[in-house]
Every structure is written in structure tokens, then in C-alpha cells.
Amino acid sequence: MNDFTFFNPTRIEFGVDKEQRIGQHLAEHGIKKVLLCYGSERIKREGLFAVVSQRLSENGIEWVELGGIVSNPVISKVREGIALAKQHQVDAILSVGGGSVLDSAKAIAAGVCYAGDVWDLFVGKASVDSALPLFAILTLAATGSEMNPGAVVTNEDTRQKFFISSPALFPKVSIVNPALMRSVSRDYLVYSASDVIAHLIEVYFTAAVHPKLQSRLVESLICTVIETTEALLENPNDDDARAQFAWAATLALNGLTSSGTAGFSFPNHAIEHSLSALFNVPHGAGLSVVMPAWMKWFQKRNPEPFKRFAGEVFGVITAADGIAALEKWFNKIGTPTRLSQLGIQESDLPTIVDNVQGNVRIFGIAEVYTPEAVSAILKNAL
Amino acid sequence: MNDFTFFNPTRIEFGVDKEQRIGQHLAEHGIKKVLLCYGSERIKREGLFAVVSQRLSENGIEWVELGGIVSNPVISKVREGIALAKQHQVDAILSVGGGSVLDSAKAIAAGVCYAGDVWDLFVGKASVDSALPLFAILTLAATGSEMNPGAVVTNEDTRQKFFISSPALFPKVSIVNPALMRSVSRDYLVYSASDVIAHLIEVYFTAAVHPKLQSRLVESLICTVIETTEALLENPNDDDARAQFAWAATLALNGLTSSGTAGFSFPNHAIEHSLSALFNVPHGAGLSVVMPAWMKWFQKRNPEPFKRFAGEVFGVITAADGIAALEKWFNKIGTPTRLSQLGIQESDLPTIVDNVQGNVRIFGIAEVYTPEAVSAILKNAL
Numbered sequence: 001m002n003d004f005t006f007f008n009p010t011r012i013e014f015g016v017d018k019e020q021r022i023g024q025h026l027a028e029h030g031i032k033k034v035l036l037c038y039g040s041e042r043i044k045r046e047g048l049f050a051v052v053s054q055r056l057s058e059n060g061i062e063w064v065e066l067g068g069i070v071s072n073p074v075i076s077k078v079r080e081g082i083a084l085a086k087q088h089q090v091d092a093i094l095s096v097g098g099g100s101v102l103d104s105a106k107a108i109a110a111g112v113c114y115a116g117d118v119w120d121l122f123v124g125k126a127s128v129d130s131a132l133p134l135f136a137i138l139t140l141a142a143t144g145s146e147m148n149p150g151a152v153v154t155n156e157d158t159r160q161k162f163f164i165s166s167p168a169l170f171p172k173v174s175i176v177n178p179a180l181m182r183s184v185s186r187d188y189l190v191y192s193a194s195d196v197i198a199h200l201i202e203v204y205f206t207a208a209v210h211p212k213l214q215s216r217l218v219e220s221l222i223c224t225v226i227e228t229t230e231a232l233l234e235n236p237n238d239d240d241a242r243a244q245f246a247w248a249a250t251l252a253l254n255g256l257t258s259s260g261t262a263g264f265s266f267p268n269h270a271i272e273h274s275l276s277a278l279f280n281v282p283h284g285a286g287l288s289v290v291m292p293a294w295m296k297w298f299q300k301r302n303p304e305p306f307k308r309f310a311g312e313v314f315g316v317i318t319a320a321d322g323i324a325a326l327e328k329w330f331n332k333i334g335t336p337t338r339l340s341q342l343g344i345q346e347s348d349l350p351t352i353v354d355n356v357q358g359n360v361r362i363f364g365i366a367e368v369y370t371p372e373a374v375s376a377i378l379k380n381a382l
Numbered sequence: 383m384n385d386f387t388f389f390n391p392t393r394i395e396f397g398v399d400k401e402q403r404i405g406q407h408l409a410e411h412g413i414k415k416v417l418l419c420y421g422s423e424r425i426k427r428e429g430l431f432a433v434v435s436q437r438l439s440e441n442g443i444e445w446v447e448l449g450g451i452v453s454n455p456v457i458s459k460v461r462e463g464i465a466l467a468k469q470h471q472v473d474a475i476l477s478v479g480g481g482s483v484l485d486s487a488k489a490i491a492a493g494v495c496y497a498g499d500v501w502d503l504f505v506g507k508a509s510v511d512s513a514l515p516l517f518a519i520l521t522l523a524a525t526g527s528e529m530n531p532g533a534v535v536t537n538e539d540t541r542q543k544f545f546i547s548s549p550a551l552f553p554k555v556s557i558v559n560p561a562l563m564r565s566v567s568r569d570y571l572v573y574s575a576s577d578v579i580a581h582l583i584e585v586y587f588t589a590a591v592h593p594k595l596q597s598r599l600v601e602s603l604i605c606t607v608i609e610t611t612e613a614l615l616e617n618p619n620d621d622d623a624r625a626q627f628a629w630a631a632t633l634a635l636n637g638l639t640s641s642g643t644a645g646f647s648f649p650n651h652a653i654e655h656s657l658s659a660l661f662n663v664p665h666g667a668g669l670s671v672v673m674p675a676w677m678k679w680f681q682k683r684n685p686e687p688f689k690r691f692a693g694e695v696f697g698v699i700t701a702a703d704g705i706a707a708l709e710k711w712f713n714k715i716g717t718p719t720r721l722s723q724l725g726i727q728e729s730d731l732p733t734i735v736d737n738v739q740g741n742v743r744i745f746g747i748a749e750v751y752t753p754e755a756v757s758a759i760l761k762n763a764l
Binding site: 259 | 609
């Protein structure tokens with residue numbers, strides 16, 4: 001077991017009607033005016049916006065709206081948010097939406113406190129030293145952003161999907177009410193399952209040190225994601241399954257499962273970020289394509305966790321059978337496993353491989369993930 | 383899955399030599415003078431005290447010593463600490479020791495900020511609204527106090543072992559260096575294993591709502607405790623086993639495993655606290671006596687988790703076999719399972735039963751744990 005620091009000061013308010021107290025949470029932190037970030041008009045149609053605005057008003061909190069944040073959120077929108085936040089001198093950012101809205105909110109929170117252009121923070125020209133306080137109401141469980149200090153945003157000009165991370169970006173309070181996720185589409189449910197599993201397997205498979213305790217926690221979470229996804233596909237009104245899915249998604253990337261591990265990396269994310277940046281595919285859909293392809297390529301480099309995964313998660317013997325079982329499960333739930341399902345052709349590979357090189361440098365794994373290696377991985381997904 | 387709040391702002395600094403940075407951690411929090419709490423002279427003999435005092439000096443931090451805190455810590459010592467802290471106007475409490483030292487430190491931190499007698503906070507006459515900031519260097523992994531807001535102290539006059547809990551009592555920073563635990567005796571290792579398992583099974587067995595995700599996390603932790611205890615009994619220098627044991631102990635009572643559960647209680651602790659209060663038995667030793675006795679009495683009231691426990695932890699079929707397997711394992715590692723091993727006779731039962739009534743009131747379970755019920759449970763341990 002390796003040395004580590006575990007620090008996660010986010011307060012999770014989990015359950016029915018928890019969004020009704022958003023005004024109090026903001027007031028308790030002394031907030032007077034927020035930038036209210038959201039994505040589609042769905043939150044207005046479904047009444048959540050009305051609830052939030054009412055609770056803000058009741059607590060004497062003003063707000064400025066930034067709607068229209070898209071999946072695979074883009075840096076131009078973040079810049080728009082920073083300008084709005086500065087113009088109206090808000091003292092906090094409130095995200096109402098899924099991971100894309102929250103990641104944009106985080107980038108805005110950091111960008112407001114940085115004198116230069118916010119993209120500098122993503123390319124390592126400057127570090128995120130401070131940020132406006134962040135609050136979140138989650139409407140999609142997948143990215144874990146509600147309880148972690150990271151954010152991923154795409155620069156649509158440079159076609160780079162990069163990340164920032166800083167203790168300043170832990171949300172103060174994140175409200176996770178599974179009932180607000182009932183209207184998530186079938187597609188986004190299965191993409192979310194893929195995303196959560198990706199968060200869990202990156203460290204599990206790549207770590208040079210992965211204590212058995214941590215392996216067990218990961219397996220517990222993966223089995224929960226598999227079971228609850230199947231339950232929700234059968235019955236979208238299974239609130240208990242939705243709740244366990246959501247809590248598993250939060251725990252999958254809040255620092256718990258990587259504590260005490262060492263020598264890990266995020267190759268699946270590094271590769272997938274290029275698919276999203278270049279072809280705007282949903283992150284989870286890209287990941288379910290990349291994961292089996294990467295696993296087939298990587299398994300011999302760290303055989304022990306692959307063997308363990310096969311047995312503990314799918315009850316099969318060999319590493320190859322474990323990988324096949326995961327791919328089969330992705331096919332079963334209907335998240336893609338082939339590049340062609342994303343509309344990507346073999347002729348696109350050189351462009352992807354080239355784009356991935358920027359990501360693997362950012363992730364610090366360029367030595368292993370050479371163009372040849374990435375090409376070999378992607379060919380497994382043709 | 384039930385609604386819940388998860389909030390745990392303690393920073394865990396886990397690993398080799400982490401205590402070397404204690405001065406910086408205190409300085410970063412603006413601390414100028416601490417009450418340095420510890421138990422036996424062992425930390426002086428083994429050099430830890432010298433390290434801590436040097437690091438404090440280097441960071442310009444003064445200290446006042448409060449040594450001699452005993453297992454099953456007593457309220458008179460807490461009062462002594464409060465007086466010292468007030469006299470020297472310390473601005474934080476630093477605990478160097480195990481759970482007893484840390485729980486005393488927490489009670490002192492709360493007592494300094496309370497105008498009346500500190501015991502009022504334990505009997506519900508007043509609530510813990512504020513406390514001096516707390517810092518800990520852990521030398522024994524068992525109670526989980528390093529990452530939770532609770533503390534248990536015995537009033538030696540009234541023979542009551544009661545608890546306090548408040549968000550103000552989360553340590554700011556807890557240093558968990560497994561190497562500092564190498565000198566823990568064989569006895570205290572197995573008592574600690576019993577204590578951690580007790581923390582894990584209370585909610586697991588008593589909850590009316592216990593989501594499968596949470597059950598899996600508990601089972602992962604119990605299996606880890608069992609394996610690492612056996613590894614450490616075989617080889618006390620197995621640093622990796624000691625590290626996983628310590629991290630499991632922290633996770634067992636930091637709010638993770640009870641999130642989303644409902645309708646649970648702490649009957650084993652309520653009963654054991656009387657054994658400690660009356661006979662000064664080690665907490666973990668008392669718990670390994672109480673647990674199998676209580677399980678035999680309770681299993682029919684909530685059969686499902688008992689059946690699950692049998693299969694998932696011990697690979698046996700029936701609830702009764704699962705309970706027998708745990709008792710057998712306690713016997714194997716050498717922590718007691720009979721009252722007689724604690725020097726307690728059948729003739730002592732009425733006194734214990736009477737004392738337990740105070741605890742079950744505090745724990746809010748007096749209706750179920752009548753004198754007759756407690757007597758029946760204890761008779762299972764004769």
C-alpha cells in the first residue's frame with residue numbers, strides 16, 4: 001500500500017427533495033449572488049429551474065443565468081460564463097445539470113480568479129490557485145465531478161479536450177437527488193454506466209501498487225453499476241437502483257478507490273478525449289469503445305488485476321474471458337464497442353492518433369502511448 | 383437506499399514519515415500553541431515524542447503536555463486537560479496516540495469551548511457547538527476516531543461510558559503512519575480487529591435499509607480486516623498488511639458504510655460500554671465477547687444480512703454457521719468470546735444489565751434492549 005493524502009471536503013446532500021434546501025446552503029456560505037449554469041431547457045420544462053429560482057429568491061440570493069451548456073462542454077462557453085460572472089460580480093457558481101455543466105462551472109469558477117485566458121489553466125501555463133465557491137445540483141450521475149476537484153473541457157478551436165484539477169474546485173455542497181435523474185434517456189444511462197466503469201478500471205488495471213482492499217472496493221462498485229444499470233433498463237422507475245447507481249458513480253472518482261495505489265494512469269480517458277474532441281461523441285460511448293480495445297492491448301502488461309477482474313466481476317477464469325464478458329455486457333446494454341458505431345472510419349485513425357499525443361502528454365504517459373501503441377489499440381476497436 | 387448527508391472534512395495523511403510534517407500542518411492552520419495529549423511514556427521511549435516536539439519547535443509552535451491518558455479514557459483526565467488548555471490558552475489540541483488519547487483530546491477540545499462541566503455534553507445537558515481545532519498522530523488503528531466526529535469517555539464516578547458527536551470534532555488533519563503501529567502488542571492488535579469488525583457489523587446487521595452497495599463495502603472491509611489480522615499475527619513486520627488494516631479501520635467508521643442506510647443502532651457498543659465502565663476491560667475484548675452473543679439473540683429479527691454475512695465473509699450457508707465462524711475466528715486470533723475470560727461471573731450480570739440501561743437510553747434503543755433482553759444476550763456469553 002502506498003502513501004497517500006485523502007482530503008475531500010465536499011458535502012453531499014443525497015436524496016429526495018434535497019434541492020429544496022439549495023437556498024439555505026448558499027446562504028449558510030454567505031453567498032449573495034450566483035452565476036446559475038445549466039444545459040438544455042429541460043430543467044425549465046421539468047420544473048427544477050422554478051424550484052431553484054424560488055429557493056434563491058426566498059433566501060435573498062440574486063442570480064445571473066448561463067444556459068445552453070452542451071455535452072463535451074466547450075471553452076468558448078466557459079469564457080462567456082467568466083465574462084458574465086465578472087460583469088455581475090457574482091460570488092459563487094451554481095451548477096444545475098450533469099457533469100458537463102458542472103465541469104464548465106468549475107472552469108468558470110477558476111477562470112474568474114485568474115487574470116489571463118482560462119485555457120492557460122488547461123495547458124499548464126498557470127495553475128488553479130483559487131476559485132469562486134461552487135455548488136451543484138446534479139441531474140445525471142456519471143462523471144463524479146460532484147465530489148472531486150477536476151473538470152474536463154474541450155477547446156473547439158484547437159480540438160483539445162483537456163482537464164484541470166485543484167483542491168479549490170471541490171464543490172462546497174453537491175445535491176444528488178436520484179429522482180431528478182428519472183428523465184435521463186436510455187442512451188445516456190448506458191453511457192453513464194460506461195463512464196463510471198472507466199473511472200473504476202483505470203486505476204485498477206494500470207496501478208503498479210493496488211492493495212487488495214482497494215481492489216475489493218472497486219469490484220463492489222463495478223458489480224453495483226452492472227446490476228443497477230440492468231435494473232434501470234428493465235424499470236426506469238426503480239428509484240432504489242437509481243440511487244445506488246448514483247452513489248456508486250460519486251464514489252468511483254472521489255479519491256476513495258485510488259487511495260494507497262501507485263503508478264496508475266488514465267489511458268482510456270486520454271484516448272477517448274480525442275474521440276470526443278474530434279467527433280463530439282458522448283464521452284461514455286467513446287469509453288465503451290476504447291475500454292475493451294485497450295484492455296486487449298494492455299492485459300499482458302499487468303496480468304494480475306485482469307485475472308482478478310474476470311473472476312470477481314464476471315465469474316470467469318481467464319483475463320481474455322473477463323474482457324470478452326465486459327464487451328459483451330456493453331453490447332447487451334447498448335453502448336457502442338466499435339469505432340464504426342461512432343461513425344469513425346479506419347481512415348480517421350491517423351488524425352485520432354495525432355490528437356491523442358497531446359492528451360497523453362497532459363496525462364504524463366506519452367512514453368508508453370506512442371503513436372504506434374495508440375494505433376494498435378484503436379485497431380482493436382475497428 | 384435512504385437519504386443521507388455525507389460530509390467528512392478531515393485530511394488523512396497516510397504513510398511513512400507523515401508525522402514529520404506535523405509542524406507544517408499546524409502552522410498552515412495558524413496554530414501557535416497546542417495541548418499535546420498522549421498516553422504512556424512509550425512515545426517518548428520510541429522517539430516519536432522527540433520528532434513531534436522538534437517539528438513543533440521548528441515551526442515556532444509552543445506546547446503544553448498532557449500525558450498519562452489511559453485506555454478507556456476517563457473524564458477526570460479530560461477535566462485536567464481542559465484546565466491546562468485554558469490556563470495556557472492553547473489554540474489547538476494535538477493527540478499523539480490511539481483512540482483513547484484522541485477521544486480525550488476531542489472531549490478537551492469541546493470542553494474548553496463550553497462554560498459548564500464537560501460531562502454535561504455527554505449526558506445531553508448541552509450540545510457540542512464548537513471546539514478547538516484538533517490534530518492527530520495515530521499510533522493504534524481501531525476506533526476510527528481519526529476520521530470521525532465522535533468521542534467516547536468514561537465517567538469513573540458514575541461508572542458511565544458515554545459518547546459525544548459533533549461536526550466540530552472532526553480532526554483537521556490526522557496522520558496515519560502504519561510504521562508507528564509496529565509496536566502494538568499482539569493483544570491490542572486482536573482487540574483492534576474486534577473493534578473494527580464491530581463498527582462494521584452494527585449498521586450491517588441492525589439496519590432496516592441496507593443497500594447492497596453498502597453491504598458490499600462492509601464485506602470488503604471485514605474480509606480485509608480478517609486477512610490482514612492473520613497476516614500480522616504471522617508476521618508483525620508485514621507493513622503492507624498493517625497499512626491495509628489501518629485504512630480499513632479508518633473507513634469502517636468515517637460515514638462511508640452507513641451512507642444510505644436507515645434504522646440502525648449500536649447495541650453491541652451499548653452493551654460493551656458497560657463492561658468497560660464497570661470492569662475496565664479493553665473495548666475490543668469486550669466487543670468480541672458481546673458480538674457473537676448478541677448475534678445469536680438478534681439474528682431472527684433481521685435474517686437477511688445474517689445469511690448474506692455467512693456466505694460473503696465466511697463462505698458458509700446458514701446464519702448460525704456464519705455466527706459460529708466469526709466466534710471461531712475470534713477464538714483463533716485470541717480475542718475473548720466468553721465473559722469468564724474477562725473475569726466476569728454470572729453473579730455480575732444484574733449489575734451489568736442495570737448499567738446497560740443508561741447506555742441504551744443514550745443510544746436511543748431502550749425499548750428493544752430491556753433488562754430482560756440484555757440479560758438474555760449476556761447469558762449467551764457465559
